[in-house]
Amino acid sequence: MTTTLPDPTKPMKIGTRGSPLALAQAYETRDRLAAAFDLPEAAFEVVVIKTTGDDRAMIAADRPLKEIGNKGLFTREIEDQLLNGEIDIAVHSMKDMPTEQPPGLTLDCYLPREDSRDAFVALEMTAISQLPEGAVVGTSSLRRKAQLLYRRPDLKVVEFRGNVQTRLGKLRDGVAEATFLAMAGLTRLGMLDEVPHGAIGPDDMLPALAQGAIGIERRSHDTNTAEMLGAIHDDVTAHRLAAERSFLATLDGSCETPIAGLAEIDGDTLRLRGEILRTDGSESLSGEISGPVSEGADLGRALAQRLLSRAGPDFFDWG
Ligand SMILES: NCc1[nH]cc(CCC(=O)O)c1CC(=O)O
Numbered sequence: 441m442t443t444t445l446p447d448p449t450k451p452m453k454i455g456t457r458g459s460p461l462a463l464a465q466a467y468e469t470r471d472r473l474a475a476a477f478d479l480p481e482a483a484f485e486v487v488v489i490k491t492t493g494d495d496r497a498m499i500a501a502d503r504p505l506k507e508i509g510n511k512g513l514f515t516r517e518i519e520d521q522l523l524n525g526e527i528d529i530a531v532h533s534m535k536d537m538p539t540e541q542p543p544g545l546t547l548d549c550y551l552p553r554e555d556s557r558d559a560f561v562a563l564e565m566t567a568i569s570q571l572p573e574g575a576v577v578g579t580s581s582l583r584r585k586a587q588l589l590y591r592r593p594d595l596k597v598v599e600f601r602g603n604v605q606t607r608l609g610k611l612r613d614g615v616a617e618a619t620f621l622a623m624a625g626l627t628r629l630g631m632l633d634e635v636p637h638g639a640i641g642p643d644d645m646l647p648a649l650a651q652g653a654i655g656i657e658r659r660s661h662d663t664n665t666a667e668m669l670g671a672i673h674d675d676v677t678a679h680r681l682a683a684e685r686s687f688l689a690t691l692d693g694s695c696e697t698p699i700a701g702l703a704e705i706d707g708d709t710l711r712l713r714g715e716i717l718r719t720d721g722s723e724s725l726s727g728e729i730s731g732p733v734s735e736g737a738d739l740g741r742a743l744a745q746r747l748l749s750r751a752g753p754d755f756f757d758w759g
Contacts, residue, residue: 451485455527458488462598476671538572539689549656549669550677554624559637564619566638578616586698589721624652646700650686686740
């Protein structure tokens with residue numbers, strides 16, 4: 441395929457956070473674009489942008505994410521640079537993306553989705569069921585905490601953040617006996633072999649909506665870039681995310697609310713499973729819906745409304 445870069449005299453600027461996982465996602469995007477258009481690496485520049493979510497003081501290790509108010513926490517500064525024209529595209533983990541984009545920006549390009557499952561990470565165990573009575577588990581995810589306590593009310597959950605090495609260090613130091621990571625993150629970092637883990641299938645625990653998917657955002661009027669992104673866009677991922685993100689949007693959730701779900705496609709049929717929980721894990725409501733692949737967004741809304749109608753008036757009192 442041939443294309444003109446937004447400005448053929450300058451590299452196309454790919455904006456991303458600076459974490460190892462974010463960089464791996466940006467390089468994957470660059471490599472797919474380079475391959476699709478037979479361009480050299482030098483035709484692209486990866487631009488690292490610091491976000492509020494990367495600010496260590498803001499995100500003190502023991503401060504729960506929900507206190508900080510996380511909608512857009514990892515995206516706002518990147519979107520500002522995109523609107524300013526400092527970068528041409530922004531690469532995001534879809535699981536961290538608010539369900540609506542700011543005016544002027546469009547997010548409709550998805551790379552083929554990686555493994556959507558969670559990984560149970562522990563030094564000598566491979567599944568939640570192996571945790572001894574009363575064990576301590578580290579996670580900062582409200583969803584994982586609620587799902588875990590719903591299954592195992594005997595466990596104790598402590599705040600746990602940091603990169604993969606930091607977390608493994610904490611396990612070795614005995615801060616917790618186990619933690620969770622996304623399989624997609626471990627895979628993209630090439631760390632599946634060095635991190636002891638067991639994959640958690642969706643029948644045992646549903647992942648976060650959009651987990652494992654990368655989305656690429658652009659300026660809405662930048663038709664040249666839109667055309668380029670079309671070459672690396674994955675339609676199957678888009679259909680799955682249409683269902684998952686409309687489910688999430690109807691529940692008005694974000695990555696840090698106890699909502700889980702997964703859409704899968706078999707032939708012409710899309711099957712969406714979803715779960716909402718109380719933060720303390722005392723109650724869980726789950727359900728599923730199936731229908732034509734092309735009606736994913738309607739299915740997501742319908743499943744969300746079904747769960748909402750079953751939830752008591754104070755179910756969403758997430759404090
Ligand atoms: N909320 C942080 C975050 N956002 C995306 C991923 C992993 C990669 C992905 O799900 O695409 C992670 C870390 C984790 O959950 O282990």
